Amino acid sequence: MSSASASSTDWTPSTWKSKHVAQGVEYPDQDKLSKVLSKLSTLPPLVTPSEIERLRFQLGQVQRNEAFLLHAGDCAESFDACTNENISAKIGLILSFSLILIWGARLPIVRVGRIAGQYAKPRSSKTEKVGDQEVLSFRGDNVNGYSSPLFFLPLESSFSPLPIRLDIADRRPDPERLLRAYFHSATTLNHVRGLLTSGFASLHQPRDWSLSHVRSPSLKNEFESIVEDLTDALDFSRTIGQDAGASFEHGGARSTVGEVDFYTSHEGLMLDYEQALTRKCPVPKTVSSVPNQQGYYNTSAHFLWIGDRTRQIDGGHVEYFRGIRNPIGIKVGPSMKNDELVKLLDIVNPDKISGKITLISRYGAGKVENYLPDHIKAVKASGHPVVWVCDPMHGNTLTSSTGLKTRHFHAIINELTSCIRIHGECGSRLGGVSLEFTGELNDEGFSVTECLGGSMELSEEQLGLRYQSFCDPRLNFEQSLDVAFLISNHYKN
Ligand code: PEP
Numbered sequence: 001m002s003s004a005s006a007s008s009t010d011w012t013p014s015t016w017k018s019k020h021v022a023q024g025v026e027y028p029d030q031d032k033l034s035k036v037l038s039k040l041s042t043l044p045p046l047v048t049p050s051e052i053e054r055l056r057f058q059l060g061q062v063q064r065n066e067a068f069l070l071h072a073g074d075c076a077e078s079f080d081a082c083t084n085e086n087i088s089a090k091i092g093l094i095l096s097f098s099l100i101l102i103w104g105a106r107l108p109i110v111r112v113g114r115i116a117g118q119y120a121k122p123r124s125s126k127t128e129k130v131g132d133q134e135v136l137s138f139r140g141d142n143v144n145g146y147s148s149p150l151f152f153l154p155l156e157s158s159f160s161p162l163p164i165r166l167d168i169a170d171r172r173p174d175p176e177r178l179l180r181a182y183f184h185s186a187t188t189l190n191h192v193r194g195l196l197t198s199g200f201a202s203l204h205q206p207r208d209w210s211l212s213h214v215r216s217p218s219l220k221n222e223f224e225s226i227v228e229d230l231t232d233a234l235d236f237s238r239t240i241g242q243d244a245g246a247s248f249e250h251g252g253a254r255s256t257v258g259e260v261d262f263y264t265s266h267e268g269l270m271l272d273y274e275q276a277l278t279r280k281c282p283v284p285k286t287v288s289s290v291p292n293q294q295g296y297y298n299t300s301a302h303f304l305w306i307g308d309r310t311r312q313i314d315g316g317h318v319e320y321f322r323g324i325r326n327p328i329g330i331k332v333g334p335s336m337k338n339d340e341l342v343k344l345l346d347i348v349n350p351d352k353i354s355g356k357i358t359l360i361s362r363y364g365a366g367k368v369e370n371y372l373p374d375h376i377k378a379v380k381a382s383g384h385p386v387v388w389v390c391d392p393m394h395g396n397t398l399t400s401s402t403g404l405k406t407r408h409f410h411a412i413i414n415e416l417t418s419c420i421r422i423h424g425e426c427g428s429r430l431g432g433v434s435l436e437f438t439g440e441l442n443d444e445g446f447s448v449t450e451c452l453g454g455s456m457e458l459s460e461e462q463l464g465l466r467y468q469s470f471c472d473p474r475l476n477f478e479q480s481l482d483v484a485f486l487i488s489n490h491y492k493n
C-alpha cells in the first residue's frame with residue numbers, strides 16, 4: 001500500500017472499501033444500511049475542526065513533556081447507560097483523577113474521555129456461547145443487541161444474580177443502531193458540554209464529584225488535602241490579581257481547573273459510520289498558513305483510535321485513518337513487530353506532524369519488559385514524534401476462579417510502573433495513561449466490583465457483588481483514585 005500523504009489525491013473517505021476490513025459486520029439488510037448511512041451523512045457534526053485542531057496542538061505539548069494525557073472511560077458505553085447519573089459520575093471521576101495528577105505532576109492534563117460514541121466492540125470470535133446456545137457475538141450497542149446483562153457468565157454461576165435473557169433476533173446486526181448511536185452520542189456530548197460550562201468542573205465543587213461514598217478515610221483525606229492546597233493556590237493568585245477565571249496558563253495551552261477542556265474519543269471500528277461523519281472542512285486559519293486549505297475531519301469525535309485487532313498495515317482501518325486530520329491513537333501489543341510499527345507510522349503520519357499520533361501500549365505486566373524497549377528504540381530511530389501512553393488494562397485480563405472476566409490491581413500497577421521506568425531507561429517519557437474506569441454507583445451508593453485488589457482489597461469472593469460491566473472489567477472509583485495517587489506521587493517525587 002502507498003504511504004502517500006493524507007493530502008494526496010488517492011485518498012477519499014471511502015478508499016478503505018477496497019481493502020480487507022478486519023472485524024467487518026455483515027448486515028442482512030443492505031438497503032436499510034444505505035438509507036441509514038445517507039441520513040447520517042447529512043446530520044450535523046458532533047465536534048468541530050477547531051476543537052480537533054486544539055486537541056492535536058495539546059497532544060503536541062504532551063509529546064514535548066509539557067502536559068500529561070488522561071484517556072479514560074468505559075470499555076464500551078451502552079444506550080441504556082446514557083443517563084444523567086452515569087455521565088456525571090464519569091466526568092466527576094475524570095475531573096477528580098486529573099486534579100490529583102495536576103497536583104503531583106504540576107502539568108496541565110489533557111482529558112480525553114472514552115465517551116459519546118464508544119459503542120462498537122471488536123470480538124475474537126464471530127459467535128459465542130450463551131448458556132447452551134451458540135449465537136452471534138455481541139458487537140456493541142451500535143451493531144446488535146446484548147439482551148442479557150451477564151451473558152458471559154456460565155449459567156450455573158453462583159454469582160449471577162440476574163437470569164440470562166437472550167433474544168436471539170436481537171443479535172442480528174441492525175443498521176438502525178448506527179443512527180441510535182449518533183443520537184446517543186449527541187445527547188451524551190450535550191450533557192457533558194452542559195456540565196462543564198455550568199460550574200461542575202469548578203474547583204469549588206470537587207466534593208460534589210461524588211467522593212462522599214469513598215469509605216477509605218486515608219484516600220478521602222489525601223484527596224481533601226489536595227483540594228485544599230489547590231484552593232489556597234487559587235485564592236493566592238486571586239489576591240495578587242492573576243486569577244483569570246480560575247485558570248492556570250501553562251506553555252500556551254489552557255489548563256483550567258475552573259472550566260476545563262474535555263475531548264471525546266472512541267475506537268474507529270465501524271468504518272461505514274466513520275465515513276458518514278467525515279466531512280471536508282476549511283482548516284482553521286489559526287493552524288494553517290495555506291490560504292483556503294481544506295481537510296477531512298472525522299466529526300464524530302475529537303480523537304479516534306485503531307484497535308489492536310484492526311491495525312493491519314494493508315487493511316481498511318489504516319487506510320481510513322491515514323486521511324483524516326484528527327489526532328489518532330494506535331494500540332500497540334505484543335504482536336506488533338518493530339519494523340511494522342515504523343511502517344504504520346510512515347503511512348498514517350508521513351509528514352511527521354507533532355501531536356498527530358498517540359501510541360497506546362498494552363502488553364500485559366509480564367510482557368512489557370520484552371516488547372516496550374525495542375518499540376521505543378524503533379520509533380526513536382525513525383524520527384517519528386509520538387505520544388506514548390500506557391494502557392495497563394488490556395494485556396492484564398483474566399478469568400477468575402468463579403468464571404468472571406477480571407483484572408488484578410497489582411498487574412495494572414505493575415505494567416504502569418514498568419512503563420514509566422522503561423521509558424526513563426530508554427531516554428523517553430510516558431506521556432499519559434489509558435484506563436477503563438467508572439464512577440458508577442449502585443442504588444445504595446456502592447461502587448462496582450469488577451477488578452481485584454486496590455486499597456479496598458477487593459477479593460475474588462466479592463467480585464460478583466456488584467459486577468455491572470457488560471464488556472471489560474473496570475476500575476471502580478476508589479481503585480481509580482489509587483492509580484491517580486500512584487502516578488501523581490511518582491511525578492511529585
Ligand atoms: C479497548 O480499548 O477496549 C480494546 C478492545 O483494546 P485493544 O484493541 O487494545 O484490545
Ligand code: MN
Nearest residue numbers: 075076436472
Ligand atoms: Mn476494553
